[in-house]
Amino acid sequence: xxxxxxxxxxxxxxxxxxxxxxxxxxxxxxxxxxxxxxxxxxxxxxxxxxxxxxxxxxxxxxxxxxxxxxxxxxxxxxxxxxxxxxxxxxxxxxxxxxxxxxxxxxxxxxxxxxxxxxxxx
Amino acid sequence: xxxxxxxxxxxxxxxxxxxxxxxxxxxxxxxxxxxxxxxxxxxxxxxxxxxxxxxxxxxxxxxxxxxxxxxxxxxxxxxxxxxxxxxxxxxxxxxxxxxxxxxxxxxxxx
Numbered sequence: 001x002x003x004x005x006x007x008x009x010x011x012x013x014x015x016x017x018x019x020x021x022x023x024x025x026x027x028x029x030x031x032x033x034x035x036x037x038x039x040x041x042x043x044x045x046x047x048x049x050x051x052x053x054x055x056x057x058x059x060x061x062x063x064x065x066x067x068x069x070x071x072x073x074x075x076x077x078x079x080x081x082x083x084x085x086x087x088x089x090x091x092x093x094x095x096x097x098x099x100x101x102x103x104x105x106x107x108x109x110x111x112x113x114x115x116x117x118x119x120x121x
Numbered sequence: 122x123x124x125x126x127x128x129x130x131x132x133x134x135x136x137x138x139x140x141x142x143x144x145x146x147x148x149x150x151x152x153x154x155x156x157x158x159x160x161x162x163x164x165x166x167x168x169x170x171x172x173x174x175x176x177x178x179x180x181x182x183x184x185x186x187x188x189x190x191x192x193x194x195x196x197x198x199x200x201x202x203x204x205x206x207x208x209x210x211x212x213x214x215x216x217x218x219x220x221x222x223x224x225x226x227x228x229x230x231x
Contacts, residue, residue, distance in 0.1 A: 037220075047158075047166065047209055049220040060218055096165055100220065104213030105172045107156025108220075111165040 002027040004097050004112035012091075012119050018084040022097030022112060029075045030055045035100040036073055036080045039108070040093040048093075052100050053080065087119045125150065125210050125223035132229040137200050143193040143210030143223045150212050155193035157186055158209045160225075166209060170195065197228075205230045 008020035022036070029036060037052025037060075051061035053071045061069050070083040084091060095117055099110040126144040133139040143155055154173040158166040170176050170186040173193065183198045193212075197204055210223040 046225040047160075047211075047222045049222060052220070060220075062219060063217060101171070104153045104215070106175075107168050107171040107211055108158070108166070109168045109171075109177065111167075114165050 002099065002110045004099070004110055006095060006097050006112045006115040008115060008117070010116060010118060012087055012117060013121050014088055014119055015086055018082070018087050018091065018095075018117055018119075020082045020095055020097070020115065020117070022080050022082075024078045024080070024099075029073060029078055029080065032056075033102045035060070035102045036071075037098055037100050038071065038082045039096045039098055039111075040091075041096070041114075042090075042093040050082065050084070050095075054102055089119050091117070092119045093117060124221050125155075125212060127208075127210060127223035127226045129224070130227045130229065132231055133200055134231045135200055135202070138196060138198045139200055139204075139228055141195045141197075141208050141210075141226045141228065143195075145191050145193075145212055145214075145221070147191060148216040149191075149214040149221055150188065150193050150210075151191040152215055153213045154188055155186070156211045157184075157193075157195045158211060160207045160209065162206075169208075200230045202230055204228060 003025045012018045035052040038050040053059045068085045073080040094114040096114045097112040156171040157169040160166040173188045174186045209225045
């Protein structure tokens with residue numbers, strides 16, 4: 001059974017960079033039909049796709065966050081990471097890592113439990 | 122980014138049928154179809170259906186999904202208390218090369 005687990009600081013100061021890591025167990029990151037990505041959910045609000053990447057390093061980023069997002073995949077460690085720069089209070093959210101379908105047809109089938117990141121001084 | 126449109130809330134009685142809608146455009150729902158996710162408070166979302174009406178294993182057959190043009194629908198029959206949750210639609214937008222979510226519908230079972 002595939003499992004994903006987010007890790008990283010729960011508190012980030014404004015203007016700094018948010019960094020999270022997702023560790024994947026029970027499966028491989030090197031399957032070409034899947035992408036690995038991040039979704040966030042501000043408190044009391046809906047879901048927002050941040051970006052995703054396939055195992056070869058091809059990235060897809062949200063147009064609204066593109067300039068601030070870096071996603072990387074390390075297949076040797078079964079991990080992928082998110083960096084979001086120049087954060088503000090508006091970036092406070094639960095951040096989920098997830099496995100996404102690379103064809104666009106099959107949705108998002110595995111999710112981490114989510115980690116709350118608060119942006120505050 | 123352009124999102125998908127869902128009604129904010131739907132309320133139905135126990136054992137009734139609820140139909141949730143999700144409207145996009147020809148670059149997302151109308152092209153790639155939609156997936157549906159269920160989220161209970163404090164939990165991560167769970168995939169209910171993909172490519173319009175395919176259910177992952179373990180998902181109740183009381184749920185069925187469909188698409189007509191640029192609008193996707195999720196129908197839940199025989200509503201139970203555990204169906205009370207937030208429901209999100211999701212589609213790949215081929216013009217944006219981006220995943221887009223609906224704003225979510227809160228389903229209340231009376």
